[in-house]
Amino acid sequence: MTDIRRRRVPRPVREQQIIDAAIRVFAKRGYHAASVDEIAELAGISKPMVYLYLDSKEGLFLACLRREAERLVAALRAAAGPAHTPELRLRAGLLAFFTFVTEHRDSWVVLHRQAAELSPAIAAELALTRRAVMTEVSGLVRAGGAEDAGPACPDGEAGFVTYALVGAADSLTDWMTLHPGEPPERITLRLMNMVWVGMRNVLDGEVWTTPGREL
Template identity: 70%
Template sequence: MTDIDRPRRRLPRSVREQEIIDAALRVFAKRGYRAAVVDEIADLAGISKPMVYLYLGSKEGLFIACIRRETQRLVTAFREAAGAGDDPARRLWAGLTAFFGFVAAHRDSWVVLHRQAPEQSEAIAAELAAARRSVRAEVTGLIGDGIARGAGGAVHLGRDDADFVAHALVGAADSLTDWMELHPGEPPEGVTLRLMNMTWVGMRNVLAGEVWAPPR
């Protein structure tokens, strides 16, 4: 998204920093942390390498800045969509749709957050683990609510089960990002619909002819 035609205009630090992070996100997503070259990031940001070091400190710092900013964005998008409403199924629907919409629109963010070998350094491993945990925590929260709501009866499900389901859902969603790339026509709602049918209704019942539809 960085312009090409810009005639080397000087920009205030706060703006330039964001542009550098934009560029870094693209390059990290395309090449992976280790193969990404800081010079390429600088070029893409329309700037020279020492600026990157002046503002972000190091390649590691740059990567961590990407993770922080994009985690924030993703969690916000999810939370705003899933926050409203009362019915657990409806909130899950809204949250997942926001997720798929976000990933379709910001594929690089997702790739950087979830498709990196985390063992590049202690700091990066910790940062990525925290990022992934916080994304998953959003889902775990929703599922936990669903369990609390539905568990008046014979069910004996706890936090642990919510966490299991969150792992499975996030993993499925991650993988479905690839499926989306193979089916560019499919809107995020379509993906969510299929996933809700699979997990919420259950494949057995789906095979028996049952379908789920979004509330309203």
């Protein structure tokens, strides 16, 4: 039976509450249109607390970015770890992704859907977190196609496939919101169906030649 209304809340707890609120507002409005006023109000405290704990609007956004990126990466790793075959590994990774996005829609929006040209510090951090996610997916992809692990930053054909896969999954995120009943498992299955066979071709560097040559 937890307390209903706490006035004096210890700092670490408040910080998380603030970040929770910030993620929702940043996701709803985008970085620039989000106002610290709204975040503070949603967190149930006054603006000065936000600045005391997180320093600035930028610091606030960075904190959101870091926390959620960690969570997502952890989810991907935890899922891929125990899988025994490449196929299962990719499937588990995708499932983890769709589950994460289903449960933390706002986090994904904050991580991946911010409009261009943020401040340098934010741009840098965003590049970092995106690369971390890409690297994680890239691991799933290469493990599924070729035997070697390769470098940290996805390159070559694996990079191509990673970008395509992440883009498809990201976009399907929107499809999911239009089909609320659909469970993550079925999305995962469909996507596996759609890309698993073709991925090899690209990873092995084959080029599609079939019908015409007028390209």
